[in-house]
Amino acid sequence: MAQxxxxxxxxxxxxxxxxxxxxxxxxxxxxxxxxVIFGFDENKLKVLLIRSDLKNFEGQxxxxxxxxxxxEGLDTAAYRILKQRTGLNxxxxxxxxxxxxxxxxxxxxxxxxxxxxxxxxxxxxxxxxDNELHWHDVGSVNEMAFDHKKxxxxxxxxxxxxxxxxxxxxxxxxxxxxxxxxxNLYEAILxxxxxxxxxxxxxxxxxxxxxxxxxxxxxxxxxxxxxxFDYQKYEGSxxxxxxxxx
Amino acid sequence: MAQxxxxxxxxxxxxxxxxxxxxxxxxxxxxxxxxVIFGFDENKLKVLLIRSDLKNFEGQxxxxxxxxxxxEGLDTAAYRILKQRTGLNxxxxxxxxxxxxxxxxxxxxxxxxxxxxxxxxxxxxxxxxDNELHWHDVGSVNEMAFDHKKxxxxxxxxxxxxxxxxxxxxxxxxxxxxxxxxxNLYEAILxxxxxxxxxxxxxxxxxxxxxxxxxxxxxxxxxxxxxxFDYQKYEGSxxxxxxxxx
DNA sequence: AATTTAAAGTGTAATTTATACACAATAATT
DNA sequence: AATTATTGTGTATAAATTACACTTTAAATT
Numbered sequence: 305m306a307q308x309x310x311x312x313x314x315x316x317x318x319x320x321x322x323x324x325x326x327x328x329x330x331x332x333x334x335x336x337x338x339x340v341i342f343g344f345d346e347n348k349l350k351v352l353l354i355r356s357d358l359k360n361f362e363g364q365x366x367x368x369x370x371x372x373x374x375x376e377g378l379d380t381a382a383y384r385i386l387k388q389r390t391g392l393n394x395x396x397x398x399x400x401x402x403x404x405x406x407x408x409x410x411x412x413x414x415x416x417x418x419x420x421x422x423x424x425x426x427x428x429x430x431x432x433x434d435n436e437l438h439w440h441d442v443g444s445v446n447e448m449a450f451d452h453k454k455x456x457x458x459x460x461x462x463x464x465x466x467x468x469x470x471x472x473x474x475x476x477x478x479x480x481x482x483x484x485x486x487x488n489l490y491e492a493i494l495x496x497x498x499x500x501x502x503x504x505x506x507x508x509x510x511x512x513x514x515x516x517x518x519x520x521x522x523x524x525x526x527x528x529x530x531x532x533f534d535y536q537k538y539e540g541s542x543x544x545x546x547x548x549x550x
Numbered sequence: 551m552a553q554x555x556x557x558x559x560x561x562x563x564x565x566x567x568x569x570x571x572x573x574x575x576x577x578x579x580x581x582x583x584x585x586v587i588f589g590f591d592e593n594k595l596k597v598l599l600i601r602s603d604l605k606n607f608e609g610q611x612x613x614x615x616x617x618x619x620x621x622e623g624l625d626t627a628a629y630r631i632l633k634q635r636t637g638l639n640x641x642x643x644x645x646x647x648x649x650x651x652x653x654x655x656x657x658x659x660x661x662x663x664x665x666x667x668x669x670x671x672x673x674x675x676x677x678x679x680d681n682e683l684h685w686h687d688v689g690s691v692n693e694m695a696f697d698h699k700k701x702x703x704x705x706x707x708x709x710x711x712x713x714x715x716x717x718x719x720x721x722x723x724x725x726x727x728x729x730x731x732x733x734n735l736y737e738a739i740l741x742x743x744x745x746x747x748x749x750x751x752x753x754x755x756x757x758x759x760x761x762x763x764x765x766x767x768x769x770x771x772x773x774x775x776x777x778x779f780d781y782q783k784y785e786g787s788x789x790x791x792x793x794x795x796x
Numbered sequence: 797a798a799t800t801t802a803a804a805g806t807g808t809a810a811t812t813t814a815t816a817c818a819c820a821a822t823a824a825t826t
Numbered sequence: 827a828a829t830t831a832t833t834g835t836g837t838a839t840a841a842a843t844t845a846c847a848c849t850t851t852a853a854a855t856t
Contacts, residue, residue, distance in 0.1 A: 331619065331620040332580050333579065333581050334577075335578070335579050335581070335650075335661060371577065374577040378648065401645060402624065402645065402663050404623055404624035406622065406623055413620070415581060417648050417650070483805095484804080499844075499845075500803095500805095501805090501845090501846080505806095506843095523803080524801075524803095525803045525852065526850075526851040526852050526853080527803090528803075729833085745816075746833095746834095747816090747834090748816085751836095765823095769832080770824055770830080771825090771830065771832045771833080772822040772823050772833050773823065773832090774834085775833085
């Protein structure tokens, strides 16, 4: 946090009151939160975007964001946006990076905090059509409003990194999933092909998948067993996850 | 970035002017930058702190920070603080995380962006004594003003992680260093003991150290060879650094 | 009922990487 | 000349990663 001094004027002891005056008089900025909301559907990694409501970005897509309210923390603001737009709470949410280029917003100075969130797209399927919302394939995200492409790129890169270090991916899947679905997910996120036998070996070796005793239905071939992730065991383990590192 | 709407009012096309009015009328926050400045001296990892100039934190230590100026980017603000306080430019600097709890500052809402910076303490040795600045051992950082302990902890953890993935550590060393110094640095940052032979093997295998053809002086024993880090080769390599992963 | 289809499920050998560990060489100091 | 403290070096073992192919199963088709 600041010394609450303007550049180069340290050294004096301040009181609350003097600080308050100082802070009121000096520059403030508008602060927003932008959520990069990922989903997984039809073996593709998707991102939820909205058509920009700003005239000079007409037709362009942008992230889901809003200004942070006066008595609202950053994480809280991100949760609010997520809840509003997807109807979901209890999702994975993580701060990524803050973007504060002076002219990133055409109308005034707006600094934005980017969040990465992962949702289970099956639980969603809600108010998509009526609104200007759309799930885009991450591979086909091009031009975006503001500096949102830059924010998206940074967030996606961080997701690729995080998902190798921590078991985040399960947030994108149904509670029960087959190993095939799990592998498809990793292949979609990391944009690589993985060896099936080695992939299974690695996940079984972690011993964090619970066989739920069911199998896939409605597949036109031998159905796979269904598993769920053992969050409890993972939370309780001191060593946590040693990383995927494919 | 925000849709520049207050919660739940999406859907209308806005013009610059309407946005501008809206942004002016709604909440703004004071924005600051806080630098966690690390140095390495006497085989200890150090952090540069300043005595708080705020009355109700009298005597407590705080990070080096300041409010972000109206026409200043975030990185620029962090560089400014670093330059002011250490006289150094051309240092390692990386954004870490943004802290925005509503009541983190006692006087008013101030959101702060934390930066991690690594400096070569030999190049410094400047205006430390005259000011209220002091280099603290990272192991002995306790209570701090504001939420600065939390910020410090998060930044130090990130440093420990980053230093295994990227060759940042060299920013903390003189241009020419012995392998002993390099190992001491890693041991200090990661707070572990490392095997000397395996450490050397690993670094030589990377082939990013250049033997400068000199040896240590003023050591009361066999002097070690001096090396420098091959930044050029590192920048040019596509594969980059595969991680230390001790 | 028999055949086809598509993916599930499984193991091993080769390679690479990480770890544990000890002694001779050197420069400075006494 | 002897002592001191650290440099510099190699090998054997263990662990992790990679590459790779065939049989089993359920559903769909003939």
